[in-house]
Amino acid sequence: MISAKSLDLTFETNDGPVHALKGVDLDIGKGEFVSFIGPSGCGKTTFLRCIAALETPTGGELTVNGMTPENARQARAYGYVFQAAGLYPWRTIAGNIKLPLEIMGFSKAEQKKRVEQVLELVDLAGFGGKFPWQLSGGMQQRASIARALSFDADILLMDEPFGALDEIVRDHLNEELLKLWARTGKTIGFVTHSIPEAVYLSTKIVVMSPRPGRITDVIDSPLPKERPLDIRDTPEFLEIAHRVREGLRAGHAYD
Numbered sequence: 441m442i443s444a445k446s447l448d449l450t451f452e453t454n455d456g457p458v459h460a461l462k463g464v465d466l467d468i469g470k471g472e473f474v475s476f477i478g479p480s481g482c483g484k485t486t487f488l489r490c491i492a493a494l495e496t497p498t499g500g501e502l503t504v505n506g507m508t509p510e511n512a513r514q515a516r517a518y519g520y521v522f523q524a525a526g527l528y529p530w531r532t533i534a535g536n537i538k539l540p541l542e543i544m545g546f547s548k549a550e551q552k553k554r555v556e557q558v559l560e561l562v563d564l565a566g567f568g569g570k571f572p573w574q575l576s577g578g579m580q581q582r583a584s585i586a587r588a589l590s591f592d593a594d595i596l597l598m599d600e601p602f603g604a605l606d607e608i609v610r611d612h613l614n615e616e617l618l619k620l621w622a623r624t625g626k627t628i629g630f631v632t633h634s635i636p637e638a639v640y641l642s643t644k645i646v647v648m649s650p651r652p653g654r655i656t657d658v659i660d661s662p663l664p665k666e667r668p669l670d671i672r673d674t675p676e677f678l679e680i681a682h683r684v685r686e687g688l689r690a691g692h693a694y695d
Protein backbone atom coordinates (compact mmCIF):
# COMPACT_ATOMS: atom_id res chain seq x y z
CA MET A 441 0.00 0.00 0.00
CA ILE A 442 2.87 2.34 0.87
CA SER A 443 6.44 1.73 -0.21
CA ALA A 444 9.49 3.89 0.53
CA LYS A 445 12.91 3.11 -0.91
CA SER A 446 16.03 5.04 0.16
CA LEU A 447 13.82 8.03 0.86
CA ASP A 448 15.61 11.30 1.68
CA LEU A 449 14.29 14.71 2.56
CA THR A 450 16.71 17.52 3.31
CA PHE A 451 15.36 20.97 4.21
CA GLU A 452 17.67 23.83 3.28
CA THR A 453 17.54 26.34 6.13
CA ASN A 454 19.50 29.50 7.05
CA ASP A 455 21.46 27.39 9.53
CA GLY A 456 22.39 24.83 6.86
CA PRO A 457 20.73 21.60 5.70
CA VAL A 458 18.41 19.66 8.02
CA HIS A 459 18.30 15.95 7.20
CA ALA A 460 14.69 15.26 8.20
CA LEU A 461 14.73 11.81 6.51
CA LYS A 462 17.71 9.80 5.36
CA GLY A 463 17.66 6.41 3.62
CA VAL A 464 14.18 5.45 4.78
CA ASP A 465 13.12 2.00 3.53
CA LEU A 466 9.67 0.80 4.53
CA ASP A 467 6.84 -1.29 3.12
CA ILE A 468 3.36 -1.03 4.56
CA GLY A 469 0.89 -3.71 3.47
CA LYS A 470 -2.85 -3.27 2.96
CA GLY A 471 -4.76 -3.31 6.24
CA GLU A 472 -1.68 -2.89 8.45
CA PHE A 473 -1.67 -0.62 11.50
CA VAL A 474 1.76 1.00 11.58
CA SER A 475 2.97 3.29 14.37
CA PHE A 476 5.90 5.68 14.12
CA ILE A 477 7.65 6.40 17.38
CA GLY A 478 10.80 8.38 18.17
CA PRO A 479 12.09 11.54 19.83
CA SER A 480 11.15 15.00 18.65
CA GLY A 481 12.68 15.87 15.28
CA CYS A 482 13.23 12.29 14.04
CA GLY A 483 11.03 12.89 10.99
CA LYS A 484 7.77 11.14 11.95
CA THR A 485 5.55 13.99 10.79
CA THR A 486 7.73 14.63 7.75
CA PHE A 487 7.32 11.00 6.65
CA LEU A 488 3.54 11.16 7.04
CA ARG A 489 3.52 14.46 5.12
CA CYS A 490 5.53 12.87 2.29
CA ILE A 491 2.92 10.09 2.02
CA ALA A 492 0.23 12.77 1.88
CA ALA A 493 2.15 14.73 -0.81
CA LEU A 494 2.40 17.70 1.57
CA GLU A 495 6.21 17.51 1.34
CA THR A 496 8.37 16.49 -1.63
CA PRO A 497 11.25 14.09 -0.93
CA THR A 498 14.68 15.16 -2.21
CA GLY A 499 15.73 11.59 -3.01
CA GLY A 500 14.59 7.98 -3.25
CA GLU A 501 11.21 6.58 -4.21
CA LEU A 502 7.79 6.65 -2.59
CA THR A 503 4.59 5.07 -3.85
CA VAL A 504 1.15 5.22 -2.28
CA ASN A 505 -1.39 2.68 -3.47
CA GLY A 506 0.87 2.05 -6.47
CA MET A 507 0.87 5.73 -7.46
CA THR A 508 3.00 8.80 -6.85
CA PRO A 509 1.93 10.55 -3.63
CA GLU A 510 0.57 13.45 -5.71
CA ASN A 511 -1.60 11.13 -7.82
CA ALA A 512 -2.71 9.30 -4.67
CA ARG A 513 -3.70 12.64 -3.12
CA GLN A 514 -5.76 13.50 -6.20
CA ALA A 515 -7.35 10.04 -6.07
CA ARG A 516 -8.24 10.77 -2.40
CA ALA A 517 -6.34 7.72 -1.21
CA TYR A 518 -6.02 8.96 2.36
CA GLY A 519 -7.72 10.86 5.18
CA TYR A 520 -5.52 12.87 7.59
CA VAL A 521 -6.11 13.41 11.30
CA PHE A 522 -4.04 16.08 13.10
CA GLN A 523 -3.12 16.45 16.77
CA ALA A 524 -5.64 19.25 17.23
CA ALA A 525 -9.15 18.29 16.11
CA GLY A 526 -9.28 21.43 13.93
CA LEU A 527 -13.08 21.61 13.71
CA TYR A 528 -14.68 24.86 12.53
CA PRO A 529 -16.52 26.32 15.56
CA TRP A 530 -19.24 27.90 13.42
CA ARG A 531 -20.18 24.58 11.83
CA THR A 532 -22.00 21.76 13.59
CA ILE A 533 -20.29 18.39 13.94
CA ALA A 534 -22.28 17.12 10.93
CA GLY A 535 -21.34 20.33 9.07
CA ASN A 536 -17.66 19.76 9.78
CA ILE A 537 -17.76 16.12 8.67
CA LYS A 538 -19.66 17.12 5.54
CA LEU A 539 -17.09 19.72 4.49
CA PRO A 540 -14.75 17.45 2.45
CA LEU A 541 -17.83 15.83 0.88
CA GLU A 542 -19.16 19.26 -0.17
CA ILE A 543 -15.79 20.14 -1.68
CA MET A 544 -15.66 16.81 -3.51
CA GLY A 545 -19.15 17.41 -4.92
CA PHE A 546 -21.08 14.54 -3.30
CA SER A 547 -24.88 14.87 -3.61
CA LYS A 548 -26.82 16.21 -0.60
CA ALA A 549 -28.42 12.80 -0.02
CA GLU A 550 -25.04 11.02 -0.17
CA GLN A 551 -23.53 13.58 2.22
CA LYS A 552 -26.30 12.95 4.74
CA LYS A 553 -25.95 9.18 4.47
CA ARG A 554 -22.17 9.23 4.90
CA VAL A 555 -22.26 11.64 7.83
CA GLU A 556 -24.66 9.30 9.63
CA GLN A 557 -22.49 6.28 8.82
CA VAL A 558 -19.23 7.77 10.11
CA LEU A 559 -20.87 9.28 13.21
CA GLU A 560 -22.04 5.75 13.99
CA LEU A 561 -18.51 4.38 13.37
CA VAL A 562 -16.92 6.73 15.90
CA ASP A 563 -19.76 6.27 18.39
CA LEU A 564 -21.12 9.82 18.04
CA ALA A 565 -24.57 8.99 16.62
CA GLY A 566 -27.00 11.73 17.67
CA PHE A 567 -24.29 14.40 18.11
CA GLY A 568 -24.31 15.68 14.52
CA GLY A 569 -26.34 18.78 15.45
CA LYS A 570 -23.99 19.87 18.26
CA PHE A 571 -21.26 22.47 17.85
CA PRO A 572 -17.62 21.46 18.52
CA TRP A 573 -17.44 23.53 21.73
CA GLN A 574 -20.37 21.55 23.14
CA LEU A 575 -18.29 18.33 23.01
CA SER A 576 -15.40 17.08 25.18
CA GLY A 577 -11.86 16.97 23.77
CA GLY A 578 -12.10 13.22 23.18
CA MET A 579 -15.43 13.59 21.35
CA GLN A 580 -14.00 16.39 19.19
CA GLN A 581 -11.08 14.17 18.23
CA ARG A 582 -13.54 11.39 17.33
CA ALA A 583 -15.43 13.88 15.14
CA SER A 584 -12.18 14.74 13.43
CA ILE A 585 -11.56 11.04 12.77
CA ALA A 586 -15.11 10.80 11.37
CA ARG A 587 -14.32 13.67 9.01
CA ALA A 588 -11.19 11.85 7.77
CA LEU A 589 -13.27 8.69 7.25
CA SER A 590 -16.19 10.38 5.48
CA PHE A 591 -14.94 9.88 1.92
CA ASP A 592 -13.89 6.28 2.63
CA ALA A 593 -10.21 6.51 1.70
CA ASP A 594 -8.20 3.29 2.00
CA ILE A 595 -5.50 4.93 4.11
CA LEU A 596 -5.85 6.85 7.36
CA LEU A 597 -2.86 9.00 8.40
CA MET A 598 -2.97 10.08 12.05
CA ASP A 599 -0.40 12.49 13.53
CA GLU A 600 -0.48 12.18 17.33
CA PRO A 601 -4.27 12.34 17.38
CA PHE A 602 -4.59 11.56 21.09
CA GLY A 603 -1.48 13.36 22.38
CA ALA A 604 -3.42 16.13 24.10
CA LEU A 605 -5.92 13.90 25.89
CA ASP A 606 -5.78 12.47 29.41
CA GLU A 607 -4.81 8.85 29.84
CA ILE A 608 -8.24 7.37 30.55
CA VAL A 609 -9.81 9.07 27.52
CA ARG A 610 -6.81 8.00 25.48
CA ASP A 611 -7.20 4.36 26.59
CA HIS A 612 -10.84 4.47 25.55
CA LEU A 613 -10.07 6.00 22.16
CA ASN A 614 -7.31 3.46 21.58
CA GLU A 615 -9.82 0.65 22.13
CA GLU A 616 -12.35 2.36 19.86
CA LEU A 617 -9.75 2.93 17.16
CA LEU A 618 -8.80 -0.76 17.13
CA LYS A 619 -12.48 -1.71 16.74
CA LEU A 620 -12.88 0.81 13.95
CA TRP A 621 -9.77 -0.53 12.22
CA ALA A 622 -11.07 -4.12 12.50
CA ARG A 623 -14.46 -3.08 11.08
CA THR A 624 -13.14 -1.01 8.18
CA GLY A 625 -9.90 -2.81 7.20
CA LYS A 626 -8.16 0.54 6.61
CA THR A 627 -4.40 0.88 6.39
CA ILE A 628 -3.35 3.18 9.24
CA GLY A 629 -0.18 5.23 9.74
CA PHE A 630 -0.08 6.56 13.30
CA VAL A 631 2.46 8.90 14.93
CA THR A 632 2.84 8.71 18.71
CA HIS A 633 5.27 9.45 21.54
CA SER A 634 3.76 6.75 23.74
CA ILE A 635 5.32 3.28 23.87
CA PRO A 636 2.19 1.56 25.30
CA GLU A 637 -0.01 3.23 22.69
CA ALA A 638 2.30 2.13 19.85
CA VAL A 639 2.49 -1.46 21.11
CA TYR A 640 -1.21 -1.73 21.91
CA LEU A 641 -2.39 -0.49 18.51
CA SER A 642 0.08 -1.69 15.95
CA THR A 643 0.78 -4.64 13.72
CA LYS A 644 4.12 -2.97 12.96
CA ILE A 645 6.11 -0.49 15.06
CA VAL A 646 8.65 1.75 13.34
CA VAL A 647 11.26 3.17 15.72
CA MET A 648 12.96 6.33 14.47
CA SER A 649 15.93 8.41 15.49
CA PRO A 650 16.96 12.02 14.70
CA ARG A 651 19.89 13.81 13.02
CA PRO A 652 19.53 12.46 10.43
CA GLY A 653 15.92 11.28 10.71
CA ARG A 654 16.02 7.53 10.07
CA ILE A 655 14.48 4.18 10.94
CA THR A 656 16.42 2.26 13.58
CA ASP A 657 14.07 -0.71 14.13
CA VAL A 658 10.92 -2.20 12.59
CA ILE A 659 9.04 -4.55 14.88
CA ASP A 660 6.32 -6.87 13.54
CA SER A 661 3.97 -7.41 16.45
CA PRO A 662 3.11 -11.00 17.35
CA LEU A 663 0.08 -9.86 19.39
CA PRO A 664 -3.36 -11.15 18.28
CA LYS A 665 -5.71 -8.81 16.43
CA GLU A 666 -8.24 -8.91 19.28
CA ARG A 667 -6.67 -6.86 22.07
CA PRO A 668 -8.40 -6.13 25.36
CA LEU A 669 -6.71 -3.29 27.30
CA ASP A 670 -5.30 -5.71 29.88
CA ILE A 671 -3.15 -7.30 27.16
CA ARG A 672 -0.76 -4.53 28.26
CA ASP A 673 0.08 -6.59 31.38
CA THR A 674 1.09 -9.74 29.47
CA PRO A 675 4.74 -10.81 29.08
CA GLU A 676 4.42 -10.70 25.25
CA PHE A 677 3.32 -7.06 25.38
CA LEU A 678 6.03 -6.06 27.85
CA GLU A 679 8.66 -7.76 25.73
CA ILE A 680 7.78 -5.68 22.65
CA ALA A 681 7.58 -2.51 24.79
CA HIS A 682 11.06 -3.32 26.09
CA ARG A 683 12.43 -3.68 22.55
CA VAL A 684 10.88 -0.33 21.54
CA ARG A 685 12.36 1.35 24.63
CA GLU A 686 15.80 -0.08 23.90
CA GLY A 687 15.57 1.17 20.30
CA LEU A 688 14.57 4.64 21.49
CA ARG A 689 17.37 4.72 24.05
CA ALA A 690 19.99 3.70 21.47
CA GLY A 691 18.99 6.54 19.13
CA HIS A 692 18.50 9.22 21.78
CA ALA A 693 20.94 12.11 22.07
CA TYR A 694 19.60 13.55 25.41
CA ASP A 695 20.12 17.14 24.29
Ligand SMILES: Nc1ncnc2c1ncn2[C@@H]1O[C@H](COP(=O)(O)OP(=O)(O)OP(=O)(O)O)[C@@H](O)[C@H]1O
Binds near residue numbers: 481483484487
Ligand atom coordinates in the same frame (compact mmCIF):
# COMPACT_ATOMS: atom_id res chain seq x y z
N1 LIG B 1 9.46 23.06 6.65
C1 LIG B 1 10.59 22.79 7.33
N2 LIG B 1 11.70 23.53 7.14
C2 LIG B 1 12.86 23.26 7.79
N3 LIG B 1 13.01 22.24 8.66
C3 LIG B 1 11.94 21.46 8.89
C4 LIG B 1 10.68 21.70 8.24
N4 LIG B 1 9.78 20.75 8.65
C5 LIG B 1 10.46 19.98 9.53
N5 LIG B 1 11.75 20.39 9.67
C6 LIG B 1 12.80 19.77 10.49
O1 LIG B 1 12.89 18.40 10.13
C7 LIG B 1 13.13 17.59 11.27
C8 LIG B 1 12.04 16.55 11.40
O2 LIG B 1 10.83 17.19 11.77
P1 LIG B 1 9.45 16.41 12.08
O3 LIG B 1 8.41 17.44 12.40
O4 LIG B 1 9.17 15.48 10.97
O5 LIG B 1 9.83 15.58 13.38
P2 LIG B 1 8.88 14.73 14.33
O6 LIG B 1 9.59 13.45 14.58
O7 LIG B 1 7.50 14.66 13.79
O8 LIG B 1 8.93 15.63 15.65
P3 LIG B 1 7.79 15.87 16.79
O9 LIG B 1 7.70 14.62 17.56
O10 LIG B 1 8.36 17.01 17.58
O11 LIG B 1 6.52 16.23 16.08
C9 LIG B 1 13.23 18.53 12.46
O12 LIG B 1 14.59 18.82 12.70
C10 LIG B 1 12.50 19.77 11.99
O13 LIG B 1 12.98 20.92 12.61
